[in-house]
Amino acid sequence: MERLPRWADVFLVPFINLLLAFFVSGLVVLAVGEDPVKAVWVMLKGSLGSTAGLGYTLYYATNYIFTGLAVAIAFHARLFNIGGEGQAAIAGVGVALVLLAANWPHWMLALPFAIIGAGAFGAMWAAIPAYLQARRGSHIVITTIMFNFIAAAVMGFLLNGWLKSPRTQNAESLPFPPGAHLPTAHELLAPLGIGFSKSAPLNISFLLALLCAWLVFLLLWRTRLGYAIRAFGQSESAARYAGISAVRIIMITMLISGALAGMLSINVVMGEQGRLIKEFVEGAGFVGIAVALMGRSHPFGIVLAAILFGMLTQGGFELLWEMPNLSKEMVLVIQALIILFTGALDNMVRAPLERLFLYFNRRKEGAV
Amino acid sequence: MEHSQNFVLFLVTLNQMITVSVVLIFAGLAGLFSERSGIFDIGLEGKMLISAFFAAAVSFATGNVWIGVLGGIAASMVFALIHGITSITFRGNQLISGVALNFLASGLTVVLGNAWYRKGGQTPTLSGDARFSEITLPFADALRDVPFLGPIYAEVISGHKPLVYVAFALVPLSWWLLYRTRFGLRLRAVGENPASVDTAGISVIRLRFVAVLIAGVLCGLAGAYLSTSQGAAFGREMTAGRGFIALAALIFAKWRPWYLLMATLLFGLLEAISNLFPNIDVFGLFTIPVQFTQALPYILTVVILAGFVGKAIPPRAGGEPYVKER
Known part of the structure; x- marks a missing residue:
């Protein structure tokens, strides 16, 4: 039984949720004595008004596409992977090990191996919670949270010990060889005669993110495995009855999810930092939850939501300069409200809308 | 009386274990009430954070730490109420609601803190009556010379701030409330089988709201303790x-109050050890890095969850919204 027309389900409900989140955020801005309209303007100008701003926006969006896809694919199997943060961090170790292992002659050669390193390490960090959920029934939300903290400890241990660069006091690895440098948007667009900011960290990983979104779409809606994942998420008992192995689906879905979260380290560790640092994920794993909810767990929606969140992140930095009463943490408030309204309070908007549509449909039928 | 250096270190460690365990006891009991009623709460962190901020802000504004504590509790209860409305009234996803509240607290505390005090998210340092001071228990000085137990009483048990004793008193109180009262029986039942409670004519929604709000009060105490007792200001x-x-x-405690006390003391001890002795040298053979001690609570929890050492089974109706008509 369809209670809501598809367009209302896919666009209207998330749109109203988003409006509510922005409305409450506006109240917070008013409460600290600033003008919400001006804040929106500053954020728009800061995130899209220059190629530098755009470069940062899409750089953050790249991260959020990866983590959003990671959360979304798990959602499809009705698994809540809160561990993107830890999986991405450990994937950074994989990238660093690959890139420090050889003097890479060219990024085209280094990139595939770095992707394998990131994917394998990210998947490995998701594998243990996945196994415990599949075999022992341990709640995956709790285990992935615990693994985020364990990952932070592992990073601290490695970067103060085995992986620490002897050249500096900071907890960071040696810089990667110059051949492992990924081309930035500036370097890619210059030969085409398009001027792009040199300072923006946007790099070729953005295309990798779009490719991943496409692949996730194909996997979920065009393959047997994807069908099995979605069937398992819809009804575990029906899927079991159809001969789908729960253990297999949980393991495979979480491995893919961990590997996708791990791709974030290609963008940040390989693309921007050029070395492994301690806290490079910076909450992107959690933003992925908001992105997946906002994008209705569909790759296309996720790309759009990731760009929106990229704009928020980049725009938030601009707030700091232009509006002294606001800080960049305003973005966290907006994110939180988006998660709250789209994720947890969905029924608050959905139920009245359903009643409204039902009322109009009845009237139409009555007229006929 | 002179003590050997090792004995002094032992006393210092135990003293710090108690100081850092208090937050865990308050927050753990908060989780106990909420989860026992069937509402998952991963927003403990956020409720504590918002309470820590408002406790410090209100203490600073009024100069009275007790009013500050009430301010912290009020802020935490607002968050608890939001969690209740999303997960009980609108039957939303309890985990997602918790994640959202954690984010909201991280953002809001810094935004408001910056706007009010311009100190990078910090509140001004509290002094005088705006923060708690230590209580010396009776006879602490008189008994100091009793061998072994005397110094333990004087150094470890006496000389803490008021909220410390509140936390330790709340453990037996919670046990009594959950296991020896009608309210407690109903609360535990609603987390296992809400339909049966409903059939008995008791409101599932009201019980769960009460549990979630109790969790709000307890998280409020935890946060207030952090910024007005353990510290003397709020920091981001x-x-x-x-x-x-x-x-x-x-x-780790499998959702039971007394075991919760043991678990929080164990995790508090680990935190105290990692603060006092960063890298532990084991007989010159190898060193235990500080990161291992810090990660140990999480590792132990995963091991317990995995069920290899006694399985932790959560309340059966946990995380599922109750739908009356089926």
Whole structure:
């Protein structure tokens, strides 16, 4: 039984949720004595008004596409992977090990191996919670949270010990060889005669993110495995009855999810930092939850939501300069409200809308 | 009386264990009430953080720490109410609601703190009546010379701030409330089988709201303790994952009050050890890095969850919204 027309389900409900989140955020801005309209303007100008701003926006969006896809694919199997943060961090170790292992002659050669390193390490960090959920029934939300903290400890241990660069006091690895440098948007667009900011960290990983979104779409809606994942998420008992192995689906879905979260380290560790640092994920794993909810767990929606969140992140930095009463943490408030309204309070908007549509449909039928 | 250096170190460690365990006890009990009623709460962290901020802000504004504590509790209860409305009234996803509240607290505390005090998210330092001071228990000085037990009484048990004793008193109180009262029986039942409670003519919704609001009060105490007792100001992200350690302790204790006390003391001891002795040298053979001690609570929780050493089974109706008509 369809209670809501598809367009209302896919666009209207998330749109109203988003409006509510922005409305409450506006109240917070008013409460600290600033003008919400001006804040929106500053954020728009800061995130899209220059190629530098755009470069940062899409750089953050790249991260959020990866983590959003990671959360979304798990959602499809009705698994809540809160561990993107830890999986991405450990994937950074994989990238660093690959890139420090050889003097890479060219990024085209280094990139595939770095992707394998990131994917394998990210998947490995998701594998243990996945196994415990599949075999022992341990709640995956709790285990992935615990693994985020364990990952932070592992990073601290490695970067103060085995992986620490002897050249500096900071907890960071040696810089990667110059051949492992990924081309930035500036370097890619210059030969085409398009001027792009040199300072923006946007790099070729953005295309990798779009490719991943496409692949996730194909996997979920065009393959047997994807069908099995979605069937398992819809009804575990029906899927079991159809001969789908729960253990297999949980393991495979979480491995893919961990590997996708791990791709974030290609963008940040390989693309921007050029070395492994301690806290490079910076909450992107959690933003992925908001992105997946906002994008209705569909790759296309996720790309759009990731760009929106990229704009928020980049725009938030601009707030700091232009509006002294606001800080960049305003973005966290907006994110939180988006998660709250789209994720947890969905029924608050959905139920009245359903009643409204039902009322109009009845009237139409009555007229006929 | 002179004590050997090792004995002094032992006393210092125990003293610090108690100081850092208090937050975990408050927050763990908060989780206990909420989860026992069937509402998952991963927003302990956020409730503590918002309370820590408002406790410090109100203490600073009024100059009275007790009013500050009430301010912290009020802020935490607002968050608890939001969690209740999303997960009980609108039957939303309890985990997602918790994640959202954690984010909201991280953002709001810094935004408001910056706007009010311009100190990078910090509140001004509290002094005088705006923060708690230590209580010396009776006879602490008189008994100091009793061998072994005397110094333990004087150094470890006496000389803490008031909220410390409140926390330790709340453990037996919670046990009594949950296991020896009608309210407690109903609360535990609603977390296992809400339909049966409903059939008995008791409101599932009201019981769960009460449980969630109790969790709000307790998280409020935890946060207020952080910024007005353990510290003397609010600092950004000052909870630093303690809400999740408390959650871990709750699972480690398999959702039981006395075991929760043991688990929080164990995790508090680990935190005290990692603060006092960063890298432990084991007989010159190898060193235990500080990161291992810090990660141990989480590792232990995963081991318990995996069920290899006694399985932790959560309340059966946990995380599922109750739908009356089926």
